[in-house]
Amino acid sequence: xxxxxxxxxxxxxxxxxxxxxxxxxxxxxxxxxxxxxxxxxxxxxxxxxxxxxxxxxxxxxxxxxxxxxxxxxxxxxxxxxxxxxxxxxxxxxxxxxxxxxxxxxxxxxxxxxxxxxxxxxxxxxxxxxxxxxxxxxxxxxxxxxxxxxxxxxxxxxxxxxxxxxxxxxxxxxxxxxxxxxxxxxxxxxxxxxxxxxxxxxxxxxxxxxxxxxxxxxxxxxxxxxxxxxxxxxxxxxxxxxxxxxxxxxxxxxxxxxxxxxxxxxxxxxxxxxxxxxxxxxxxxxxxxxxxxxxxxxxxxxxxxxxxxxxxxxxxxxxxxxxxxxxxxxxxxxxxxxxxxxxxxxxxxxxxxxxxxxxxxxxxxxxxxxxxxxxxxxxxxxxxxxxxxxxxxxxxxxxxxxxxxxxxxxxxxxxxxxxxxxxxxxxxxxxxxxxxxxxxxxxxxxxxxxxxxxxxxxxx
RNA sequence: GUCCCCAUCGUCUAGCCCGGUCCAGGACACCGGCCUUUCACGCCGGCGACAGGGGUUCAAAUCCCCUUGGGGACGCCA
Numbered sequence: 001x002x003x004x005x006x007x008x009x010x011x012x013x014x015x016x017x018x019x020x021x022x023x024x025x026x027x028x029x030x031x032x033x034x035x036x037x038x039x040x041x042x043x044x045x046x047x048x049x050x051x052x053x054x055x056x057x058x059x060x061x062x063x064x065x066x067x068x069x070x071x072x073x074x075x076x077x078x079x080x081x082x083x084x085x086x087x088x089x090x091x092x093x094x095x096x097x098x099x100x101x102x103x104x105x106x107x108x109x110x111x112x113x114x115x116x117x118x119x120x121x122x123x124x125x126x127x128x129x130x131x132x133x134x135x136x137x138x139x140x141x142x143x144x145x146x147x148x149x150x151x152x153x154x155x156x157x158x159x160x161x162x163x164x165x166x167x168x169x170x171x172x173x174x175x176x177x178x179x180x181x182x183x184x185x186x187x188x189x190x191x192x193x194x195x196x197x198x199x200x201x202x203x204x205x206x207x208x209x210x211x212x213x214x215x216x217x218x219x220x221x222x223x224x225x226x227x228x229x230x231x232x233x234x235x236x237x238x239x240x241x242x243x244x245x246x247x248x249x250x251x252x253x254x255x256x257x258x259x260x261x262x263x264x265x266x267x268x269x270x271x272x273x274x275x276x277x278x279x280x281x282x283x284x285x286x287x288x289x290x291x292x293x294x295x296x297x298x299x300x301x302x303x304x305x306x307x308x309x310x311x312x313x314x315x316x317x318x319x320x321x322x323x324x325x326x327x328x329x330x331x332x333x334x335x336x337x338x339x340x341x342x343x344x345x346x347x348x349x350x351x352x353x354x355x356x357x358x359x360x361x362x363x364x365x366x367x368x369x370x371x372x373x374x375x376x377x378x379x380x381x382x383x384x385x386x387x388x389x390x391x392x393x394x395x396x397x398x399x400x401x402x403x404x405x406x407x408x409x410x411x412x413x414x415x416x417x418x419x420x421x422x423x424x425x426x427x428x429x430x431x432x433x434x435x436x437x438x439x440x441x442x443x444x445x446x447x448x449x450x451x452x453x454x455x456x457x458x459x
Numbered sequence: 460g461u462c463c464c465c466a467u468c469g470u471c472u473a474g475c476c477c478g479g480u481c482c483a484g485g486a487c488a489c490c491g492g493c494c495u496u497u498c499a500c501g502c503c504g505g506c507g508a509c510a511g512g513g514g515u516u517c518a519a520a521u522c523c524c525c526u527u528g529g530g531g532a533c534g535c536c537a
Contacts, residue, residue: 011537046536103535110533119461120533138535156464165462165533173535180537203463204532227465227530234529262471265486269472272485291465291472294530298470301487311500348500359498407496422496434498 004036121167253353368431
């Protein structure tokens with residue numbers, strides 16, 4: 001069996017989004033699994049909308065996700081000659097023709113057919129006129145007028161189209177640029193792509209492309225159409241469903257491992273298993289296990305996975321990941337060892353890196369602002385007395401363990417539960433009622449800061 | 460409108476190809492409990508689905524047909 005070659009072919013007209021990332025992932029996984037090649041092709045034939053910035057952003061997102069590609073990225077804008085040659089050849093062979101119809105006319109006719117209940121396809125009026133190049137002319141493919149075109153989709157199974165459903169698609173635009181369908185076929189054929197894994201929305205392009213392969217006398221690749229990712233309302237995932245760009249998730253504090261795991265599991269499964277490392281996926285991934293139905297993007301499950309991977313991340317790594325969020329808030333970086341201890345106390349309490357930073361913020365604040373409702377509830381005269389007594393017992397050599405003994409002693413003396421003492425103290429030290437373990441906090445803060453925070457509360 | 464695709468808990472899914480082991484399994488979320496200095500984590504338990512209708516068959520979540528519902532495509536965008 002010849003080597004498997006897959007590709008990811010984004011157009012740099014926007015950031016890498018969730019759906020694109022999954023397509024890239026599936027292509028990457030198959031190539032890695034079968035020891036094949038995974039190539040990246042930038043589809044920038046739309047010169048108006050394509051930018052270098054988006055290209056760079058897409059590459060950065062791929063890199064962040066750890067999806068490495070083989071060789072240098074291929075740019076369609078560098079291969080225009082190739083497309084022109086192919087188009088010329090098709091025209092000479094009578095498999096394509098010049099069309100002089102104006103876009104406005106076509107648009108008008110399309111609307112009219114649609115209104116009349118028909119499928120709005122090109123009516124073929126220039127098909128047999130044998131026209132030549134002219135300003136404003138395009139080249140169209142001369143498709144068959146009968147017969148059927150189909151393939152066995154690696155995900156969806158057999159799909160067949162009636163050729164009468166297909167119209168003569170434009171291959172060369174008025175401005176001399178090739179169109180998507182032509183460029184894709186030329187590239188996939190010349191780059192030796194064996195498996196085309198792409199979004200469901202390309203199913204309708206596939207028969208046209210197959211016809212082009214045949215006209216070009218090129219061997220057909222295998223096709224696999226991955227179902228779409230939908231939003232909670234079951235419409236195509238878009239900005240209104242929240243963040244869609246991969247890098248936006250990075251900024252929110254998601255781990256690439258979590259994103260990759262989530263995306264792969266959305267549409268693919270391996271029995272009941274939920275957790276997969278990238279490496280494990282490359283060992284198990286199989287197109288046969290990819291589902292046929294569209295899936296709803298579920299941020300809750302992503303959160304769960306992200307929390308899982310955060311919990312698995314060792315403190316020395318996590319510290320580096322969380323620090324930027326704290327730094328952005330203007331805090332001074334403590335010793336690495338201390339930061340690691342701090343991170344460890346919040347590691348199991350947040351679902352994103354940003355959340356971890358938020359939960360650790362009180363360690364860095366000079367005097368954490370007290371939660372108003374909690375203050376009213378816990379800073380009662382009785383509790384203030386308790387805290388005052390505690391302050392009296394405080395001296396610099398106290399360890400967290402001593403602290404615990406003192407608190408238990410105080411509680412006993414006052415005939416209250418331990419919680420009655422810890423909550424006001426927690427509030428004084430963190431400004432909140434929910435926090436990491438009180439004694440861990442005490443250990444990290446140290447007597448000086450504790451005293452300062454107590455004094456602030458005790459006016 | 461036309462064509463294409465799809466259909467198991469709210470969501471992701473296992474099971475479907477090779478019908479019986481499924482009064483349908485797992486996960487997220489949700490609810491309850493345990494643990495506990497708070498919040499989490501963790502552990503235990505609960506709620507919850509084969510879209511509907513016809514066939515085929517001794518037997519259907521699994522095969523066939525129809526209906527309904529959903530998604531996608533219909534560009535000189537990709």
